[in-house]
Amino acid sequence: MKKLIIVGAGGFGREVAEWARQNPAYGTYWEIEGFIDDNLNALNGFSSELKIIESIKNWQPGKDHLHVIAIGNTKTKKAIVEGLISKGAKFISLIHPTVIIASSAEIGIGSVICPFSVISANAKIGKYVIINLNCAIGHDAKIEDWCTLSSFCDVTGKVKIGSGTYMGSHAAVVPKVRVGCDVNIGAGSIVVTNIKDNSRVFGIPARRLSI
Structure with missing residues (x-):
């Protein structure tokens, strides 16, 4: 049996x-072996x-190890995964069984989709994307890697x-809008x-912040 390693032992981990x-x-297919985290006291x-x-x-992956990313910060996530x-x-990818996914939707490797989210018709989710609880991804939407x-x-x-964009809780984007890379959208x-x-x-x- 494979051994699942959760990368990140913080709250989201x-x-x-x-x-x-x-x-x-x-x-x-797999059992959970544990966490890896550079803060060895994260679970205290x-x-x-x-x-x-x-x-x-210091982690050295073995042939039976599988990994799932559990770090929300997009830049940190990308650096650690790479x-x-x-x-x-x-x-x-780790997709909760309560998630509703259209048969025409696409989801990239390494993504985590949490309970009660919906991925609608022809939506495309990139690699290493985290979608937390109760999110809705509309038809034909595209979310690029690392978001x-x-x-x-x-x-x-x-x-x-x-790619690399972060959306805070309860944020929304109206139809057909284009959001650039490495954007931070406040809660x-x-x-x-x-x-x-x-x-x-x-x-x-939403308006651009000067800070």
């Missing part, structure tokens, strides 16, 4: 551990059956989200116009 136990592959004060078995920087892949790590969507985000029809914001690369936006409607 502990959530991913819970969702992993509810995955049909748990106990049939929390109840967890799983342990941090090694730091990320570093582990260079050591031979194999990543899987992170916090809980209750709404990406409506024909929206494009550029509760509603994006109604196209957003340039490397922008930070917040508000209703």
Whole structure:
């Protein structure tokens, strides 16, 4: 049986551990070996059956190891995944059984989709994308690699989200809008116009922040 390694032992990592136990592959194709995290004290004060078995920087993947990324920060996530892949790590996607996925949708390797989210017709989800609880991805929407969507985000029809973009909780993008790469959309914001690369936006409607 394969051994699943959860990369990141923070709050989201502990959530991913819970969702992993509810995955049909748990106990049939893989078992959870534990976390890797450069903060070896990340679980202190929390109840967890799983342990941090090694730091990320010192981790050496074995042939039976599978990995799932559990780090929300998009730049950190990308750097860690690329570093582990260079050591031979194999990543899987982890999709909770309550997620509704259209038969025409596409989901890239290494992505994590949490409970009660919906991926609609012809939507395309890139590689190593995190979609947290109760998100809705509309028809023909495209979310590029490395993005992170916090809980209750709404990406409506024909929206494009550029790579490395982060959406805070309850953020929404109206139909056909284009969001650039490495954008940070603040919690509760509603994006109604196209957003340039490397922008930070917040508000209703979302406006670019100068800081």
